[in-house]
Amino acid sequence: MGRVVVVGAGRSGLGAAGHLAASGREVVLTEGKPGPDPAAAELLSNLGVLAVWGSHPLCLLDDCEEVVLSPGVSPAIPFAQEAAARGIPVTGELELAHRALRARGDGAVILAVTGTNGKSTTTDLTAHLLKTSGLPTRACGNLGIPLVEAIAGAEPGTRFALECSSYQLETVRDFKAEAAAALNLTPDHLARHGTLEAYRAAKVRIFQHQTPEDLRLTPLADPAFEALAPGHGLSARFGWTCPDGPGAWCDDHGTLWLRDTHGEHPLVNRSRLLIPGDHNVENALAAAVLAERGGAELDAIREGLRTYPGLAHRIALCGERDGVEAYNDSKGTNVDATLIAIRALPGPLVLLLGGQGKGTGYGPLRGALEGKLRRLIFLGEDIPRLEADLGDLPHTSIQAFDEAVEAALALAEPGDQVLLSPACASFDQFRNFEARGERFEALVKAWSRG
Secondary structure, eight states, X not given: OOEEEEEOOSHXXXXXXXXXXXXXXXXXXXXXXXXXXXXXXXXXXXXXXXXXXXXXXXXXXXXXXXXXXXXXXXXXXXXXXXXXXXXXXXXXXXXXHHHHHHHHOSOOEEEEEEOSSSHHHHHHHHHHHHHHTTXXXXXXXXXXXXXXXXXXXXXXXXXXXXXXXXXXXXXXSSOOOSEEEEOOOOSOOHHHHSSHHHHHHHHHGGGTTOOTTSEEEEETTOHHHHHHSOTTSEEEEEESSOOSSSEEEEXXXXXXXXXXXXXXXXXXXXXXXXXXXXXXXXXHHHHHHHHHHTTOOHHHHHHHXXXXXXXXXXXXXXXXXXXXXXXXXXXXXXXXXXXXXXXXXXXXEEEEEESBOOSOOSTTHHHHHTTTEEEEEEESTTHHHHHHHHTTSSEEEOSSHHHHHHHHHHHOOTTOEEEEOOSSBSTTTSSSHHHHHHHHHHHHHHHHTX
């Protein structure tokens, strides 16, 4: 067999290289950034994988059988385009993992989740419900652990709750999930996809190869997903009204319901959820459908919904002093996510906005802030765009993250909430949103001690 070229030395790329090397394949990894990265280089050397740093030489395509792109690498790069022109399959890590699971044939079940917002929480909550039911389960994918790593050593019949980004779905070929959900779609990652239509097209690829035995879950609030999805799987819907067929909904009294082939089942009242906001009701509905499809029992789903604590960096209360609460929503990396966070809290708000912008305007935040804004704190690289869009509202602009947070905490009055929900990526000052959130929590902890 010819060599496999893995493009990108992030966690997904390294996981793919390790999986292929363990399978006895000849593997070359190429990384466009100058290197080598010491930790990655040592790992690849131990795996027997040749690494090329700083470029993607086209000569690596000679005698190449397959190219595996990391999610952070666009299929539009010349290396991938040349591979496609030569007829070399260009795939991704999800494809490798699915191929291995199919060959294993041990009853593993993939429960996949995509969407602009809420997919991490829904994936993690799905795993929590399955574990509560006593089923072998691993949460993986864009959530943190690549699927290709998660399958290693998994016992037969494991349920894989899998978060899928649009970047990952761009390169799937035969990948399919026994149950797949698309939660929502708002403008994001347009620098990569170009248009909202192309972004949606990448998302619906999660349904592309489903069979009539598989489940397709889409939101009642966005019928375009159902209209564009390939109609192979069994359709289920979720939202705020009762669907015509299988699915889940929340009624006017706040009770969450699940409908399956056996009838309609009350789950819990939304007041029993530990995670706040309408958006988390929607996440809980989707997770309940997926978990039930994965074999979770109804009583376990009810218990799991009541006990799920939520993920870090998602509207998480992290400190309080003198009647002021501080909330970490560092995962709020786009305007729609920040809208959700604003609506989840009563106010008045001191809201920290900014970072590395995504090319979308901040105007939609204006209406949600009406009547609940104490002050905006603009920070980071996208301050000019924030000032252009929201500069007529009470605000202070501070470039450095630490100084911005300290100013927000100092400006807050008793009864206020200080909310970090930046509506931006973190890469101007941090390696990822987790690092940004951890720094915020450290500053809040020091402040809360007085």
